[in-house]
Amino acid sequence: VTGPLDADGYIDYAAALNKRLSKGVTPANNANVLLWKALGPHPEGATVLPEFFRLLGMPAPPANGQYFIPLGQYLKEDLKTDTAQKAEAAWNQLTSATQRPWTAKDFPALASWLKANEEPLAVVVQASKRPRYFSPLVPRRTDQEPTGLIDLLLPAVQNCRELASALSARAMFYLGQGDTDGAWQNLLACHRLGRLVGRGATLIEGLVGFAIDATASQEELIFLDRARPDARRLENCQRDLEALPPLPSMADKVDLAERFAYLDAI
Numbered sequence: 001v002t003g004p005l006d007a008d009g010y011i012d013y014a015a016a017l018n019k020r021l022s023k024g025v026t027p028a029n030n031a032n033v034l035l036w037k038a039l040g041p042h043p044e045g046a047t048v049l050p051e052f053f054r055l056l057g058m059p060a061p062p063a064n065g066q067y068f069i070p071l072g073q074y075l076k077e078d079l080k081t082d083t084a085q086k087a088e089a090a091w092n093q094l095t096s097a098t099q100r101p102w103t104a105k106d107f108p109a110l111a112s113w114l115k116a117n118e119e120p121l122a123v124v125v126q127a128s129k130r131p132r133y134f135s136p137l138v139p140r141r142t143d144q145e146p147t148g149l150i151d152l153l154l155p156a157v158q159n160c161r162e163l164a165s166a167l168s169a170r171a172m173f174y175l176g177q178g179d180t181d182g183a184w185q186n187l188l189a190c191h192r193l194g195r196l197v198g199r200g201a202t203l204i205e206g207l208v209g210f211a212i213d214a215t216a217s218q219e220e221l222i223f224l225d226r227a228r229p230d231a232r233r234l235e236n237c238q239r240d241l242e243a244l245p246p247l248p249s250m251a252d253k254v255d256l257a258e259r260f261a262y263l264d265a266i
Contacts, residue, residue: 001260013149013264014137017257018055021201025134027057031196032135034127035156038120038163040067043156052155055136068120070162074113097169098219101176101226114170121170124163125185128192131245133199137257149261157208160197164190164212168219180227184237187223190216191244198248201257206248213247 006012027033033056041048041061053060061067069077075090093107104111114121135154140147167190174182191213198209223229229237 011264013260014139014152017149017201017260018136020256022055022134022136025132029130029132030056031127031130031133032056033058034123034130035160035163036061037065038068038123038127039156039159040065043159046153046155048155049138049140052136052138055138056134066119068117068124068159068163068166069113070159071113071165074116075109094165094169097172098165098215099172100222101172103173103176106176110169111173114166114173117166121163121166124167124193125189128189128196130196133196135200135205137201148264149257150265152202152261154200154202154204157197157200157205160193161208161212164193164215167193168215171219172222175223175226180223180229180233183223183227184240187216187219188240188244190219191241195245195247201253203250203253203258206250206253209248 001011001013001016004012004015036053036056036058039061041063048060050060071090071094090109093110096102097107097110102110135157137149137152139149139152167186171183171186171190174180174186194209194212194214194216196209197212198206200206200209227233
């Protein structure tokens with residue numbers, strides 16, 4: 001890579017990467033545009049640079065909206081959970097809710113959390129059906145100099161793991177109600193989400209994508225055990241899985257974004 005160059009004549013590796021990664025991506029086919037509409041402007045409380053949304057080709061989400069509510073925030077603000085012990089119990093319930101079928105009677109707090117997140121999760125499912133994923137790489141800048149790719153923030157990537165947890169818990173919730181179709185569609189959305197996030201440029205995004213996809217695979221074993229699908233449904237499920245895009249190559253991430261990060265640091 002020989003350019004573009006910054007004001008001091010050094011290669012702007014972030015700009016070079018964004019140009020390569022965004023080729024053929026539009027706001028209409030980029031799943032990340034919808035994910036940000038589901039998450040809102042400040043995931044994890046972070047302030048996202050305007051350049052990030054400019055490169056996505058979308059305005060920054062407004063301050064107020066029907067955004068995904070992380071479980072910790074929901075426990076504190078909506079359920080008024082006042083002790084660390086109660087909060088820990090709720091998190092333990094989330095783990096259990098992704099490992100077996102359940103009902104609202106089993107975990108009422110989780111059921112109300114999923115109910116509160118119906119609209120943003122519908123946007124996430126819609127996002128998972130898009131064919132492309134591009135998350136711009138925008139290094140933070142100080143008064144002295146850019147911090148570079150090595151110090152890059154990856155806004156919302158970890159939030160996608162909680163989106164996957166919500167989809168997984170909802171799959172088991174539907175299974176507990178006997179809604180096998182609903183359960184399967186949530187597992188498929190989880191697969192698609194993991195494979196999309198995994199297409200991000202960095203190793204971290206690749207690892208998060210693998211983790212999300214693995215969660216769906218583990219729950220499919222539960223689905224097979226509890227739903228007892230007949231041969232026709234099994235054929236349809238297999239067809240759905242075979243239609244998924246391939247998992248990302250970690251070697252590709254080392255060869256491009258991670259290599260550029262080292263060059264940039266040097």
